[in-house]
Amino acid sequence: MSTKARTVAEIGLLLYPDCQLSAIYGLTDLFRIANDIARAASPTDVHAIRVSHWRQEQGGLIACIFDTDPGAPHALTHVVAPPSLIVPEQMQKMTAFSDWMLGLHRGGTTLCSVCAGAFVLAETGLLQDRAATTHWAFAETLASRFPAVQVDAGRMLIDDGDIITAGGILAWTDLGLTLVERLLGPSVMLNTARFLLIDPPGRAQRPYEQFVPKLGHGDAVILATQHWMQATGAKEISVAALAERAGLEERTFLRRFKQATGLRPTEYAQQIRVAKAREALELTRTPVDQIAWHVGYGDASAFRRIFQRVTGLGPAEYRRRFGVASERSVALA
Template sequence: MITIRIWVYDGILASGVAGPIDVFNAANLLGARESMPGGSLPKFAWRVESLDGQPVRTASGQSIAVDGKIDARKRADVVLLTAPFFTSMDDFVGGRERLATLSSALRRQHKAGAVLAAYCTGNYLLAEAGLLDQRVATTHWAKAADFARRYPRVELRAREVLTGQDGIVSGGSVTSYLNLAVRLVEMFAGEKLALTTAKALLIDVSRTSQASYATLLGEHGHTDALVARAQQRMEATLAKGCRLSELAAWLAVSERTLNRHFKEAIGLAPLEYLQNLRIEVAKQLLETRPITLEMVSERVGYGDTSTFRQLFKRKTGLSPSAYQMRFARPAGDDAPRLPS
């Protein structure tokens, strides 16, 4: 019997509790069917636990019942951390005292040999406990910059859906809890049952990168008027192309000054921001209308389609044609697609 303790707290996403449990339950049912005479696959047992043993309230207002209180002394094969829904680590419900209690329990479980698993913002809790220092991890792509600034000792691989090292398995964005649960089935019951379970629940285990889902541009949520004007200029002249020297001259500043302002305001150099802008516009074109690669390339300021294709794949992890096939809105059967 594989014991999984699912740790919950106020503000989590409800699906992050039910989803993994559905995977473990399916693995039990399918495993019983797959077992051969004279041998049997391990079964998964789970408990949902909170810091005080009381039900928790999800971010959407639902109440989640629990089976008991988090007790680090109780043996677990796996501790699965659900993802708190917060805009910053300071918003963790319960504050620093509850976070310290949780961190201590996590360290004790890891020392005792339990596999620790977290996804999305749950990885912040592992990092707060110091358990990701000098180890690989991932998190939601939209949190990557914040996570990297807050935890510089973590080897963050934000493009990846799953990472694992030293008994710690880390999942990326929200629904990676399904991939994470399948990975745990694989670790304890083997690849065959894991694949059978994934197929039965229609879980895409081939999804290895978050890059194609990521938005490369943040909001213009800064107060730098110079950078705001530069961004507006880039957006207005995107199809014509943009040279840093010409942009700086139009703004009546030096290239060095422009670079410094961009780095301070949004953490990117102007040309990197421009590349990201081009890719985001290209993604919108591919998602919303039948269009050729040449037309997309021209509209975002690239005369050389080969160069554009290479940049697009480097930034998103998919070729333009593969991206269009995956994300384009449904259209008529005669809607043209990019050639493979």
């Protein structure tokens, strides 16, 4: 005679407009696999995670449209706002969802978000004065729209107990495994990760970040400087030389450059050089010291320190994780 599983949590997944359905169904599958692993490990004392999907109906009512344990009274312990398939600037306000989530939180429900789902969660006001993460490309928008949120896009997941935020668009795997570990234990979590061939939680976003320069600021003089820096690889530059090239007094140049780009010229140059180094590490087998020299660093040890600070990984570790070049790949010219 089979033993009926005891529900340890009900996780509600939000189907808001333009949400990423692969995250909804992926999390549903991940929790089902974790439940199966838990059942196999302890067939006489089965614990299980219940999953339900929630959508806004006409009139603003939030209703359940899918349930792994239909008919049983709902007792949502966790609610997850998944990623969006559109950029945050195009997302509509989710007042009905945020009000619903706020009420659940008052009753003890843990609220979670993944990627742009942080914007839905932030509408509750519960992220005020809290650390939260989102996709690195959306971090500035989140900080601008909700200035009281302490946005930390370098982290893939921030677990603040009653609020959990995850960063990248596929960070729902990190969130899912974190919840499995919390609810079913570390052994079930690790076996679930092994079965799905995904890394356990603990990654950072910084190695995945891409330098995206701000070019739409409207300052033509600074834009011309940016174009020149990009074209030359930002090698052998000085603030004085850049200011002279821009035809500005040095202090004025520094102020306008920081206002337009969000970075000091030296920081901007480092981003350009590191981006070129990342490409070389990914696509070639060129020695690290040679890459350092090629992108403008005469001191290889200084390059390693800067690369580590920007990406969170040393050059050798970065190549090990992201390199796609074979041993026969052509080195840098």
